Amino acid sequence: MTPAQNAMLDALAATLGPRGIVTDPADIAPWETDWRRRFHGHAPAMLAPASTREVAAVVAAAAAHRVPLVPQGGNSSMVGGATPPADGSALILSLRRMNAIRSVDAAAGLAVAEAGVILSDLHDAALAVERRFPLTLGAKGNATVGGLVSTNAGGTQVLRFGSMRGLVAGLEVVLADGSIHDGLAALKKDNRGYDLTQLLIGAEGTLGVVTAATLRLVPVPASRTTAWAAAADPQAALALLRRFQSATEALESFEILPRESLAAVLAHVPGLRAPLDGEHGWHLLIEHTDDAGAALMERLLAQALDDGLIDDATIAASDAQAATFWRIRESISDSERALGPASQHDLSVPVDAMPRFMIEAAAACEARFPGTHASGFGHLGDGNIHFHVRSAPGTDPARWYAEDVPVVTRFVDDLVIAAGGSIAAEHGIGQMKRDELERLSSPARLTALHAVKAAMDPLGILNPGKLVALAPKPPAQ
């Protein structure tokens, strides 16, 4: 603990009380490493305020003592975005005690949730008043509202409802000087200058600390229809996507996976079987909530079969069967991990460019790195896939991660930029992609990012080392 950190904790002791200041290393340890165990940091203390006012006191004290803070929710970042630096210079600011759902208004379609509310709890609270918060993702049992906002999280329902950016109606934020910005009022039209809510969404805790959010709720759909289809190639899948989009505004998911992803799941997860007989190159998981229900799904799939766009298809006959389809989809990452170490990339390109990218990027990687296997799966409807380059059989994992992954990453990222895409689609930048963001951004974008960071966090105390490379100021004497 540095003298500045000690002085800061002393100053906060009365405000936060014993539950609000955690210094036992055993209690801090689980939060010093990210959940995939890729990033390891160290924090000599963890602050756990229970109210917005307490968060404001923490940030004001951090500013006064020049002690950096690492805001943290469920610690489910995919890019080391919530892991403290290894040198112990920063303290963890846990928002998990701020877990109240302040209000749920079914008629207005709005809920106000504090930063520490877990996504699945928000889902339940909405359902209790016959509404839905239409964003979900694998980590829903851990991910918190603050983290979802701060990473502009996506998931499998973005196609219809957008990412968090489209679902946040207002924010309460503690700024870097400890002042509170109350922007929770859900005004449908508000043009009072620069939109601080939008600026904070996706800022990864580097511009301010999100303490609560007003979130949009939508009606619970009367019916949900889920299908599995097989296509010869991603281009045919895209054509089918466009047909669905022309036919209904209630298309909620359009996921694609290659033959090898399905094979990996079937080999890894006991009791699962392929939804369709025979061998197929590409598989599609399609879901809509149109009132026309299974009839619409049947019509579009039958027509696609007739036209040769797809080879086979089946509509889930029950909720249980639909859940099985989704279990296959959600088991891909774990199943592929069991096949060996891989370089994993969360990327996006314009939707129309994705079919070609999936084929050509895989071929380019395998040609450039002999023995590797490359493939992508995910949200075709969003132009966003998770692209994995698996190491050649027999590769030493330590060498792969230390030496090969950075080279593979730069190669893949260059392909993404050449296709007009983004190297950070739904997982953000964190510490993992920070240097690549610097390398691949235009001077105009970089200058703007640095200027905004320096303006909103002049002392560099908010989530240092994440997203942009601005060093914190040295502690005050």
Add this chain to the structure above:
Amino acid sequence: MTPAQNAMLDALAATLGPRGIVTDPADIAPWETDWRRRFHGHAPAMLAPASTREVAAVVAAAAAHRVPLVPQGGNSSMVGGATPPADGSALILSLRRMNAIRSVDAAAGLAVAEAGVILSDLHDAALAVERRFPLTLGAKGNATVGGLVSTNAGGTQVLRFGSMRGLVAGLEVVLADGSIHDGLAALKKDNRGYDLTQLLIGAEGTLGVVTAATLRLVPVPASRTTAWAAAADPQAALALLRRFQSATEALESFEILPRESLAAVLAHVPGLRAPLDGEHGWHLLIEHTDDAGAALMERLLAQALDDGLIDDATIAASDAQAATFWRIRESISDSERALGPASQHDLSVPVDAMPRFMIEAAAACEARFPGTHASGFGHLGDGNIHFHVRSAPGTDPARWYAEDVPVVTRFVDDLVIAAGGSIAAEHGIGQMKRDELERLSSPARLTALHAVKAAMDPLGILNPGKLVALAPKPPAQ
């Protein structure tokens, strides 16, 4: 013309050519006054670049010579946002020559339009490929894409599709140092740091110059149903709004007007007649594009009649009749202006709070300013009304505007803030509301606005005096 301005024009002469530099006062004059003739400025020259590269050259030269620029599109700002300062210190940067629609992609639902494209031309280009750009407003024949983006414009279809913020998929922007940020790629998921596109939307040209935008298009609806209804009070109107929202996702407009607004229109516009017989306190203009068509409208209105929510209603029997309903709605501002000078306010509060606000704010104004008449009309579904306080009969207009309007404005703005609302709903801040924004913003918000402005435009050359009060730096010697 100052020496710095002369030097800047000399430096730009070769790049812009004679069409790109306008110095004849007669050619500049129409652009020195806003369209409502409330704000008068002076610019010794107007720059009219024809390409993004030329805009970049203009901004780079302005930075080099410390000459402020006032970006301007259709000059239809309601808040003096595009009118130059009166002292001649700034030049107008007209984007009107940049009027190409670079692409329209019906399948992807995207159009790329340059800043100078007029809204009605964009509507036509979308319709030509059977798509719709779902934002419209009274000034559609003048307002340009750059201005719509920079003011986060709203209008009468925001209820379903949102304001510009929800319709912009990407931006091309010239930043304050003359560098070009190319963010036109329409990526559905992109988390590469702070969202510069969202930061520039609604920034009123004070952080960068928008040169082009990628805009979302939606399918043309198969049918459109328009109705006129009469309600006893705004609270009943709100209850009806919620019923419509529960019944369909395709509710596009829900406008409210008081008896006196309708009377003003009927007195002012020859040939128009009231859609319903008899006298009614409040009128509603309701429009949906649900496939269920008139049957849905009939069912909901019949039920509302049965339940006493509304007193009477009629469904437009033809497109011509629907157009007549809209003509009434769109004639309110002009008609009320004919009744005498008024203090006009574009404000929003949470939707549920609007009925009470409409009644209480009107009563409070009339009590505080005896002889005046106050009422609001507009977008009930967005929680956004245009609230007019008309001067007492016999008031001298010059005195009203100079002395009374500022007092009335502060009174109304205080009511809005007390109701948790925004003093700038869809018209922005410009120069008209800048001091009120300063007066009524929290220290946290103000500090953040000033910090962002200083970071993105350190020389203060972009639309000086608008939105935030930061003085430009003196010209370089």
